[in-house]
Amino acid sequence: MSQRKLTKDNYYSPEMNKEYMSVSQFKSFMSCEARTLAEINGSWTQEAKQAFLVGNYVHSAFESEEVHSEFVEANNVVIFKKNGSKYSDFETADRMIETVKNDQLSMFAMDGEKEVIIEADLYGAKWKAKIDVLNKDYSRFTDLKTTAELYKRFWSDKYNGWVSFIQAYDYVLQMAIYKQMIEKQFGGNFSPYIVAVTKQTPCDKAVIDFDPTRFDFEYLYVAEEMPRILKLKAGEVAPTRCNKCDYCRFSKVLNDTIEVGELLK
Secondary structure, eight states, X not given: OOSSXXXXXXXXXXXXXXXXXXXXXXXXXXXXXXXXXXXXTTSOOOOOOHHHHHHHHHHHHHHOHHHHHHHHHHTHHHHBOTTSOBOHHHHHHHHHHHHHHTOHHHHHHTOSEEEEEEEEEETTEEEEEEEEEEETTTTEEEEEEEESOSSOOEEETTTTEEEOHHHHTTHHHHHHHHHHHHHHHHOSOOEEEEEEEESSSSOOEEEEOOOTXXXXXXXXXXXXXXXXXXXXXXXXXXXXXXXXXXHHHHTOOOOSOOOGGGGGO
């Protein structure tokens, strides 16, 4: 465990991102090693996308009124137009919040301690996580997700087939790692749930559970990838570039021509 205590204030700090692995960092490495290392080393900062801000807006509403008010105040320019009305994305976010709050099962799943910081040693690294909702009395934890629609299909190279948004965005992996971490820290057997709400009008919603056997593949997947990630963070191997992300476009240096067919890769 770290000699420095993880707190709300330092959780996202460069120092803690260097010291700890997290699900988001793992997924980032799988997306682009070069960009992720640049972010960890402080030479590249990813600009917060609108979808990220909207998601945090929705999450803050379920953490507490105080946290939500602070978020709105800090992001006032992004949320409100000059005439005082909200931009459409945040009007949609308000509908999403009300959709969840008006659903009894969703609110039951959202009952518990909010934004719980945990840490655990897994796969040769120290991991950190923030759990949206942890209910130790009922041995469950819940993550709130916003999505375009519930039943949209995505092609996944990882799973070699069509999958739901839950698999496409690696939420199965996320809940698998969270389950390991929570059970290592608190003991027992915890059940994961996702409360999902869509951006449609009207919003759709679902409380999603997981067949535990789904996690077996994720544990093997993480175990296979972690040795290289640890070498990357230690500077023992050079990172590969995805040549598609913002960072790779920004840092791209041309040293040869490409043939027309390479544009389809």
